Structures are given as C-alpha cells and as structure tokens.
Amino acid sequence: MIQKYANPARFNRLAATLLPWFAWPAAILIFAGLYFALFNSPPDYQQGESVRIMYVHVPSAWMALFVYTCMAISCAVGLIWKHPLAHIAAQAAAPIGACFTFVCLMTGSLWGKPIWGTWWVWDARLTSVLILFFLYLGFLALQNAFDDPARGERSAAILALVGLINVPIIHYSVVWWNTLHQPASVIKMAGPAIHSSMLLPLFLMAIGFKLYFLTLLLLRMKALMMARRARGMSMAQLHHQAAE
Amino acid sequence: MQMLSEFLAMGGYGSFIWAAYGTAAIVLLGLLYLSLRELRATGAEIAALEANSPRRRRMDDEDGDEIK
Amino acid sequence: MTRKQRRMNFVMLGLATLGTAAALVLTALEDKIVFFYSPTDLVTKTTIPKNQQFRVGGLVKEGTWKKPENGLTHNFTVTDLRHDIAISYKGIIPDIFREGQGVVVLGKVQANGIFRADEVLAKHDEKYMPPEVAAALKKSGKWEGGKARAE
Amino acid sequence: MKFFGENISCVRGERLVFRGLNFAVEPGGALVLTGNNGSGKTSLLRVMAGLNRATVGKIAWSDGPISDDPEKHHGRLHFIGHLDAQKPVLSVGENLEMWARLHGGTDEKIAMAIKKLKLDGFEDLPGRYLSAGQRRRLSLARLVASEAPLWILDEPTIALDEGSVAAVRALISEHRDAGGMAVIATNVELGLSDTTKLDMRDYAAGQDDIWEGVS
Amino acid sequence: MKFFGENISCVRGERLVFRGLNFAVEPGGALVLTGNNGSGKTSLLRVMAGLNRATVGKIAWSDGPISDDPEKHHGRLHFIGHLDAQKPVLSVGENLEMWARLHGGTDEKIAMAIKKLKLDGFEDLPGRYLSAGQRRRLSLARLVASEAPLWILDEPTIALDEGSVAAVRALISEHRDAGGMAVIATNVELGLSDTTKLDMRDYAAGQDDIWEGVS
Amino acid sequence: MNALALILRREIRLSMRQAGDSAIIVLFFVLAAILFPFGVGPEPNMLARMAPGVVWVTALLAAMLSFERLFAPDYEDGSLEQLALGPAPLETVALAKAAAHWLTTGFPLMIAAPLIALLYRLPDAGYNTLLITMALGTPTISLIGTVGAALTLGARRGGVLLSLLVIPLIIPILIFGTAAIDAAIGGYPFRQHLLLLGGFFLGALVLTPIATAAALRQALE
Amino acid sequence: MNALALILRREIRLSMRQAGDSAIIVLFFVLAAILFPFGVGPEPNMLARMAPGVVWVTALLAAMLSFERLFAPDYEDGSLEQLALGPAPLETVALAKAAAHWLTTGFPLMIAAPLIALLYRLPDAGYNTLLITMALGTPTISLIGTVGAALTLGARRGGVLLSLLVIPLIIPILIFGTAAIDAAIGGYPFRQHLLLLGGFFLGALVLTPIATAAALRQALE
Numbered sequence A: 001m002i003q004k005y006a007n008p009a010r011f012n013r014l015a016a017t018l019l020p021w022f023a024w025p026a027a028i029l030i031f032a033g034l035y036f037a038l039f040n041s042p043p044d045y046q047q048g049e050s051v052r053i054m055y056v057h058v059p060s061a062w063m064a065l066f067v068y069t070c071m072a073i074s075c076a077v078g079l080i081w082k083h084p085l086a087h088i089a090a091q092a093a094a095p096i097g098a099c100f101t102f103v104c105l106m107t108g109s110l111w112g113k114p115i116w117g118t119w120w121v122w123d124a125r126l127t128s129v130l131i132l133f134f135l136y137l138g139f140l141a142l143q144n145a146f147d148d149p150a151r152g153e154r155s156a157a158i159l160a161l162v163g164l165i166n167v168p169i170i171h172y173s174v175v176w177w178n179t180l181h182q183p184a185s186v187i188k189m190a191g192p193a194i195h196s197s198m199l200l201p202l203f204l205m206a207i208g209f210k211l212y213f214l215t216l217l218l219l220r221m222k223a224l225m226m227a228r229r230a231r232g233m234s235m236a237q238l239h240h241q242a243a244e
Numbered sequence B: 001m002q003m004l005s006e007f008l009a010m011g012g013y014g015s016f017i018w019a020a021y022g023t024a025a026i027v028l029l030g031l032l033y034l035s036l037r038e039l040r041a042t043g044a045e046i047a048a049l050e051a052n053s054p055r056r057r058r059m060d061d062e063d064g065d066e067i068k
Numbered sequence C: 001m002t003r004k005q006r007r008m009n010f011v012m013l014g015l016a017t018l019g020t021a022a023a024l025v026l027t028a029l030e031d032k033i034v035f036f037y038s039p040t041d042l043v044t045k046t047t048i049p050k051n052q053q054f055r056v057g058g059l060v061k062e063g064t065w066k067k068p069e070n071g072l073t074h075n076f077t078v079t080d081l082r083h084d085i086a087i088s089y090k091g092i093i094p095d096i097f098r099e100g101q102g103v104v105v106l107g108k109v110q111a112n113g114i115f116r117a118d119e120v121l122a123k124h125d126e127k128y129m130p131p132e133v134a135a136a137l138k139k140s141g142k143w144e145g146g147k148a149r150a151e
Numbered sequence D, E: 001m002k003f004f005g006e007n008i009s010c011v012r013g014e015r016l017v018f019r020g021l022n023f024a025v026e027p028g029g030a031l032v033l034t035g036n037n038g039s040g041k042t043s044l045l046r047v048m049a050g051l052n053r054a055t056v057g058k059i060a061w062s063d064g065p066i067s068d069d070p071e072k073h074h075g076r077l078h079f080i081g082h083l084d085a086q087k088p089v090l091s092v093g094e095n096l097e098m099w100a101r102l103h104g105g106t107d108e109k110i111a112m113a114i115k116k117l118k119l120d121g122f123e124d125l126p127g128r129y130l131s132a133g134q135r136r137r138l139s140l141a142r143l144v145a146s147e148a149p150l151w152i153l154d155e156p157t158i159a160l161d162e163g164s165v166a167a168v169r170a171l172i173s174e175h176r177d178a179g180g181m182a183v184i185a186t187n188v189e190l191g192l193s194d195t196t197k198l199d200m201r202d203y204a205a206g207q208d209d210i211w212e213g214v215s
Numbered sequence F, G: 001m002n003a004l005a006l007i008l009r010r011e012i013r014l015s016m017r018q019a020g021d022s023a024i025i026v027l028f029f030v031l032a033a034i035l036f037p038f039g040v041g042p043e044p045n046m047l048a049r050m051a052p053g054v055v056w057v058t059a060l061l062a063a064m065l066s067f068e069r070l071f072a073p074d075y076e077d078g079s080l081e082q083l084a085l086g087p088a089p090l091e092t093v094a095l096a097k098a099a100a101h102w103l104t105t106g107f108p109l110m111i112a113a114p115l116i117a118l119l120y121r122l123p124d125a126g127y128n129t130l131l132i133t134m135a136l137g138t139p140t141i142s143l144i145g146t147v148g149a150a151l152t153l154g155a156r157r158g159g160v161l162l163s164l165l166v167i168p169l170i171i172p173i174l175i176f177g178t179a180a181i182d183a184a185i186g187g188y189p190f191r192q193h194l195l196l197l198g199g200f201f202l203g204a205l206v207l208t209p210i211a212t213a214a215a216l217r218q219a220l221e
Ligand code: HEM
Pocket: A054, A057, A058, A061, A062, A065, A104, A105, A106, A107, A108, A109, A111, A112, A113, A115, A116, A125, A126, A129, A130, A170, A171, A172, A181, A182, A183, A184, A185, A186, A187
C-alpha cells in the first residue's frame, strides 16, 4: 500500500490532498492557542505572567521528543524494509526536529532566567536536551557528509537509532536525578497538576504544533523527492549525452 | 495606549516572554519559508531538466515511474 | 554447530549481558544522583570538605527571610524540615524566591557555620494554577504545597 | 553447484547502470565480462560478491539465494578487485597469511601460493617495497593460499608482465579443471579457452529508465 | 632540444634497483621502457620527472641538468602516473581545468582534450561517478589540455577499453609528429611505430651491487 | 585460529610494527593536559579542582583523535572489503577492532592518567577511583568510538564529524567518571556512579558491535 | 591566472562543494568547549576564570583536527605530485594552502569564539581583545599547522604525530593570547601581547612556507 506512494507523482498528489487538511487546522489551532495564551489565560499564583512562556516551551519540548522518535522509527523502517520513502521522511523531519529542540532550549532558557535565576545549569534535563540537539545536528551533518546520498541516509539512520536511547533519558531525567527542572506536570499518574484554564491553551498549541509539523514534513518530503528525481535526471542526461 | 504598554510589559516579564515567542516564531516560520523556497527551486530545476530531455516525461504522469 | 545454533547462542549471551547492564543501572538509580545536597546531608555526612563549593537544596524556612535594607544582602535559612542551615547571599534573587519556596544555593560553608552563597536558584514544583485558585485551595485546607519537593 | 543471477538491475550513484541481466556459471565454467569503460563490469562483480546489493533481481547458488546466508556465500568465494588489502608495514608473508588463514588456508597452501606467483624470496620483504606488478601478484596469491569454488576477478592482469600473465592463465585453467568456477572482468584478451562471454553493452539502460524497475 | 640521462643508478628502499643506465630522447622520439615487474620502470620515470633523485648520474636537457632549474624542467613535462590527481566532488571539467590552467592551458585546448578523450557530455559529472577507465581517460586528458614537449607516461593504457587504447595511440603519434617526445613504461604492446626500446633488465643490479656506486 | 583472534593479532602486530603509536597517543594526552595550565593560570587550588575534569576530557580528546584511523586505512586499502567477504560475521570484526583499539590506546591512557593527575595535584583520595573509572570508561569509549568511526567512514572531514557524533554519546561517561572522582575526593559515596559506568560498558559491549557492523556494511556498498 | 590564485580558488571551491565543512569545525569547537563544564563542574565564577583559556585551547584543538586533512587528500590522490610538477615553486603552493586553510577554518573559529565566551560568561571587557588576539593568532596557527601537516605526511598515525609537533610551536600564541585577554579583563595594559602576536604572525608568514615546501619535497620522494 505504502509502496505505492514511493512514486513521486503519486506522492505529490497525496501530499496535495492532505496538505490543506494539515495546514489550515494548524494555523487555526495555533492562532486560537496564541489568543488564549496571551490574552485569555490567568497568570500563575507563583510565577505570575512568566508562565505564558509555557505555551511555547512545553509544546516545542514535546515536539522535540516526538519528532526524534518518529524519525528513528522511520529510519528503522528504511533500514529493515528498505522503503525509500522512510529515509526521505527521516531526512525531512530532522531539520524540523532540530528547530523545535532549539526553540525548546531557547524558551526554556528565557524562562529559567526570571524563575530559576539562571539562563542555564548543567542538570540532567537540560544536558540531555542539549545532547538531543547535537544528535539532530549530527544526523544532518552525517547525512550530507557523503558523496553518495544513499550512503549518507543509511549511515545517518543508524546514528538516529543509536541516539534513540537519549529520548527516555530526557523524559525520565527529572525522576531519576535531582534536577533543577521541575518534574512532569501534565502526563502524570494523578492527572495534570495544571489548572484547566492553563491546560486549554497548552493543548491547543500542542496539537497546533503537531499539525504544523505534519505540514512542514509533507512540504519537505515533496521537495526532497523532487530533488532526488532532478539528480537522477541530470545524471542520466549526462550519461546519455556521453553515450551518443 | 496604557493598556497596550501594560500588556506588552507582561508584569515585568515582557522581555522574556516576547523574546521566547519571537524566537519561536522566527525559527518556525523561517523553516517554513526555507522549505517553500527549496520546493520552488527544485521545481524549477526539474522543469529545466524536462525541457532539456529528448523524450518529455512530466512529473505528474498518471502512471509514472516508481521507486519501490 | 549449525549457523542457527551459533546465532542462538550469541543472542542468548547478548541478552544476558544486556540484562546484567540493566540490573547495574537500576541498582545505581536506587539512590538518586545528586545535583545538590540537603541540610540533613550536611549534618550526617561529616566528610563534606568545607573549603569547596557545593550545592545545598531545600525550602526557605518560614519567617527567616529578612528583606535586606541595603537591597542586596539576603539572609535566610534553608530547611528540609529536619535540619536547617543559615545562608547569606549578596546579589539578585530569582523572582519567585519567597518563604516556603524551594531553592538551590551554591557556595561554601564559612568558619562561622554560615553558608555563603554565590548563586541562588529557585526550584519550583509542577503545579500551575491561577492565584485565585491557590487562595481558595489554601482556604479550604487542601493545600499541600511546601513539603512536596524538599528531598 | 551452479552460481547464477536472474534479472539483475543495478543503480549506482542514482543512475541505472544495467538492467535485466541474467548469468549462470557451472562448475568448471568461466564467465568473462567485457564492455566499454563505465558499462558496469566492476559494479556487477561487486554485486556478485555480495558487497553491493542488486537493486532488482536475485543472485543465488543452487541451494539458495546469497542473501539467505551471506557468510556461507562469502566462504565460497575469492574476490580480487582493484584494491589490494595489503599493509605496507607487514611482510609479504604476513600479508598473505592473514587472508589465507581467515579462509582456512594451511601453511602448505600458503607456501605453494608464494611459489606459484613467483614471490619466493620476497616473503620477508615489507609490503611497501613492492612494485605495482609485484603487489598485484601478492593479491592474486590469495587465490591459491586458500580454496574457494568461485573466483571473482576484476581485471586480474593489470600491471602484470608477460610471464606473470601466463602464470595467471595457468592458475585459472587449473582451478577450472578441478571443478572451480571463475567470473572475470577484463578489457584485454586473456586467452582462456571455453569461456562464456557476457557483453555488458547488451544490458545497458537508456536514459528514460531511471526510475523503472528499481525496487 | 634533447632530453637525456647518463649513468643513472637508483636506490629504492635501500636496494639498488638499476645502475649505469643511459638514455636519450630526441624531439619526435619515443622511449618505451619494458622489463619485468619490479625492474625499475616506475622508479626511472619518477627520476626523470624530478620527483625522486637519482642516486648517481645526471639527467639533463641540452641546455643543462634538470637540478639547475627544477621549475623550468617541470614546465616542460607532463607526468601521468598511477595516481589520478582528481577530486570526487569536482566535476570532470573542473578537475581537468585546474591542471590545464596551471600549465597555461587555454579554454579551447581544454575543450579539445575533453573531446579527444571521449569525455564530452561528462563535463559536469562529479568525478566520483567515473569508472576505472573513465578516470584514466580524464588523467590522460591533461596531456592535450596544455602543451609540454615531454610526456612521461606510466602504463597509460591500464584499465582502458580497446577504443580508448587506439585513441591514446593516435594521441602519442600526433604529439611526436609535432616534435614532442614521450617516455612510456608499459607491460603490454602499445603498437607505436619507430620507438626506442629500453629493457630495464639490461641494467638490473646484481645482489652484490647493493652498496656499489651509491653516492 | 578464529577470526577474532586473527584480527586481534594482526592489529596488535600492526601497532607494534608502526612503533610508538600508542606512545604518541599518550604523549598527546600529556601535552593537551599541559596546555590548560597555560591557558588557565597555574594556581594549585584551581588546578586540583580541575584535575578530574581535565584528565577525563583530555583522555577523551586523545581517544577521539585515534578513532579516525580506526577503519580508514582498512577501508582505503581494501582490507575492510576482504574482512567483510571473510567467513566471519562483521559483528565479530567490529568487536575485534574495538578490543584492539582499547588494548593499543585505551589501556595506555589508563596507565598515563594518574601521572597527569599527579601533575595537577589531585588529592590522594582520588587516585583509586580515577583508575577504576578509567578502567570502566575507556573500553566503553572504544566501543562507542568504533560506531562513530564506522559511520563516518569515507565521509568528508570525517575526523571532525566523528568527534561531533561521538562526543554527545560519550558525555554521560565523562559526567559519571568525573563525578565519581569528585565524590571520592569529597568523601561521598560513589558506588552508584561506578555501577552506572559498568552498566554502560556492558550495554555498549552488546549493542555497539551490531551498530558498527551495520554501518560498515553501508560503507562498503 | 597565477598558481596562488588557482590553488586558492580550488581550495575554496572544494570546501564549498563539501558543504558544511567549516560549519563542522566550528561545531566541534563548541562541543569541546561544552565538555569542560561537565568535567570541571558548572560553577559560574570558575567558568568565567577559565573562559579565555578554554576558548583558546579548544580553538587550537579544533584547528588541530583540521590540519590532518590539509595535505593528506592531495597526497593520496596524486594532486600533490602534480602541484610539485607544476611550474610554480612549492613555496607558493604552501602559502596558498595556508591561506585557504585560514579562510575556511580559522576565520569561522574566530567568529564563533565570542559565542563560547558568552557561554562561559566572560566579563564584558574581554570580548574585544578576544577577537583581536584570535584575528592575529589564527593565521599564525594555520601557517604553523601547514608545516606540521607537511612534515607528517604519509607518516603512520599522522594526526597524532602532527598534534605532537604543532602543540609546542603554538604554545606561545596560546600564552600571549590568553594573557592579553586576562589583562584586558583585569584592566591592565595588553599592547605588548598584541605586538608579540603580530610579530609571530609576520615571522611565520615568511618562514613557514619555506619549511612547508621543504617538507613536501621530502614527502614526495
Ligand atoms: C533550557 C532550559 C529547559 C529545557 C532544555 C527544558 C526541556 C524540557 C523538556 C524536554 C520537556 C519535555 C519533557 C517530557 O515531555 O518528558 C520539558 C517540559 C516542561 N518544562 Fe522545561 N526545559 C527548560 C526550562 C524550563 C523552565 C525554566 C521551566 C519552568 C520554570 C520549565 C517548565 C516545563 C514544564 C512545565 C514542562 C511540562 C512538563 C510535563 O511534561 O508535564 N522548563 N522541558
């Protein structure tokens, strides 16, 4: 079934149908989320207005982990079942994940200064996220480091799988170590420790970010498939001319 | 006017909050812009190559070639 | 030995090693690795070298924080509800610093027993709510803040 | 035990190099690949050895495809490409011994290989002192130093002088007489008798085949 | 302008490879080096190019020994050895252009070289996609892309298919007709007319000669 | 003789024949460690505080330098091709390579580490723990390094890319290694750090040969 | 076009084509600088004290990694042979190579240095001097590195040997570079340090191409 969409033309058509279903809801949800986040949600009893950073920090942090996990799964599919779309998806996802990770680091840092009293500490959560960021960069660098693009995508895929151990470490770092970063607020046994008036914009933004990710993913995959075809065509034309 | 500046000040956290939202917006929208630009550039490249090729084969051919 | 058997042996050996690895890691995680020490540690662990910087974490004890007159030097006590340590800090404190709040301070114990901090970080818990809700909770006696993150 | 391939296509550097190629080698047989520069001889040899994957198609022995048990396949072949797998700081003897032993070669076999490739007297010479042709002969010595039914040779006579070319020819005949098989890519006439020819030009892919039939 | 060497001995890896060798090439002449593997062909070519020093003896043009003005000597020669001096990330055209320009080659010359070596159509192809023979042809294209009276070629036809070998043969004849000279080491018959042969075996040094004549 | 022993013997022979190789790694280690006092200033207190960190970081950087040539020569001269075509699975080859790397590099580093610590006037209580952490940490570094080396084989600027890939993966070892020494000096318990280092080692022992073999297969395609 | 311009153009083209190369060097720089807080502990005071030293030492180590591939690819694929056989003297080749190395590596390092300093909370007074010392020091490092790279060409474990040769030669630059920054932070005069760095640079500019050319000639024999 999925094999079918390895055809660039068919993939293009699928992307064209899906795109509006991702792009528009993403825009609407993010705008609604922003409205609630900035205008229509209460300040925190402790942190005051600064809590509003949460509405970008937490969704992008979740995306950083989510995108990496998706990327690693897609890499595994590419390595085991040799489906070319899988590598393209991973390749398309990596820069998006790197961007979300960067946003998570920056917003966390900007939140940490007023609340903790420091931009940065080397605690387990912050350090492991930084490592995640470097894994993304390493993935991208490895991908582009080879003359043969096929070699690059497979080597990078192996790296992505090796680095997957980092994801549970990031998530549980606040449990395993005494970190300055707070423990989980939302996904916990006893139910969210966040008041519903703050939970609403958080979820709006989180879902909006996911859809935005899917939008970008489709766009980038399309571009990558076209680039691949362009390379193949130019190569073939060269050889053809040469053979004549 | 005063309401606006009060809103922008965000109870003293304005600079942090706007910097956070600003970075997020720049990074995420920047990526969108770059992706779209890349898409357009490769589209143009393919068009040029197709114009060059002896037997034309369009990207949206109904049953085009396939990588499986 | 056939190829299948040999491969099976390798898989078993690998799984056993991985199991041992997991056991080691889990044993290690039984006692948390510390980013900071508690005031109790300072009392029970006599080996803490007094000439080194380290981190102490706990809650700011109610009624010990005097707003400094000159606006810079803060004196307060950090507690883990069992032991206390007196802290002196010259500098800007984080915004959410208040009595009952979790803090992590970095510094040295001085000859007079007072801990001179070079850095004060505020540690907060995972609860987020509007101020009205917090007030209501406090009133109704369901408030259980404070002791949450004092380990 | 037959070694054969069916409907093989190969993509290198995102270009389809050849497609729909079939071949078969019987014990005692020799397959000689010819074709222009760039027609895909080296690519095909690497696919046969299992170093590269065929993009489409199947390579197999009578008892199953090579992908089922790559190690068994590797145990059945010797591959001599352009790279010589020799260390300049190891002596000729040490260089040869490593590869021979890996494939189960014995001391006598190794001694015989040294003699057949006219490397006697060089055993203790460090690899860095060898000339182009001597180095090539040391690579070829691996064929004799341990046994394997299938020899895969990429332009084996490159850089060899006349006498050595004759020696290699004799080696291949001997191997085939003993029931071995050989696949040889070459641009020059080797003077082997009774070979199957495979002209790569017959399987060349046209410009429009880029995405076709690629799995 | 004659290019010649007198009484040359060469030590490589502490072994005397050849000794007492004399040679001379006149304009239009071609010197073909033959000899067993390891007889010193490559060594002699490198000495001629000025990459290695002769242990004893003198190499000179009619207007003076090459050691007097190495840069002038280098400006007069093209050396094609086993290494190809090509970058996989540069295109065929860029690879060729670099060396051609260094020796003062012009755009037309470069275009002609590409055509003569049948590389047209490959100009924009990255070097990494070339097969063994294509890569060799790109090396040989340097001979045409800029002019030099002396060509020093180490086994130029290695890895080439038949058509390309013929093209190289034509190239060398053309060069000689225009008054150029060539020194070529080879293990195979090249089919050039009117060449001077130099058999390296005639200058081989015996076992006892190791320390003799070594300066 | 089986493949593992054959490869080990060859690697060790190669490193013996190319005399002084591991000596050079150790020398680099010492030199890099000497650089820091130049940059930071030679106050004894400060140096003693830095000692565990500097020893570990420089050992890491020294090891990093040696990774680049772990597979590259074999790749370039075709030996890797021949190893892949041998009857032994590539996982065995990967393990043998890692073992050889540790014997010729990690082990000498471990021996040299206390000397550098001496130079930095590490407090006496730290030496034992330093040795134990190095003994547990350096093999893990060798194992992780082989993955990185295999992944970047044939890549452009492979050496730098390799460091980029390997450093994040090695950071935990560095953290727990130095934390254990710091704890030992301060008189705190450090059992948990050692347990973690041991766990990392065993985990890497099983998982990295698989990743390395997969990466090598890609490299040869 | 003369040989110097030809070679420069080729080197820059190569580094462009192999996209992201200098980006990777800078990344390594950042990564190595990040390692130290792990080892040493994250106390802000101490980090600020270490900042000039760490920036300089890690920049040096990053540059060191890039030296290894300065001539090696050209040596291995025969380009160096051809350059030596070209009509331009080898001294020109050496100079062009050093210039290209600085443009593609030293310059990006110089740009990245203030960022790392920021991470270590270098006092404000130090940034200008940091930039100036890097601007004077990195070209000298490139020049000295070319000598080392040429000397170790074809040597076994060349990379490590190279570092071993180059580090002692570079130590003075490191010393005066960090001393100047320390002086600037402390409010002392630092003109003499800068003068010395400038002197080193000019000296190296004249002497190193000669040494490099001689070493290359040896390597090709
Ligand atoms: C550079 C600094 C920071 C980094 C790298 C960072 C990273 C992360 C990550 C990766 C998560 C997702 C964890 C998961 O889903 O398992 C997260 C969640 C969170 N972070 Fe941060 N963070 C930083 C600073 C902060 C600060 C300063 C605050 C608040 C004062 C904060 C509050 C939160 C909250 C509330 C969550 C949601 C927890 C949940 O999943 O329920 N973070 N952070």
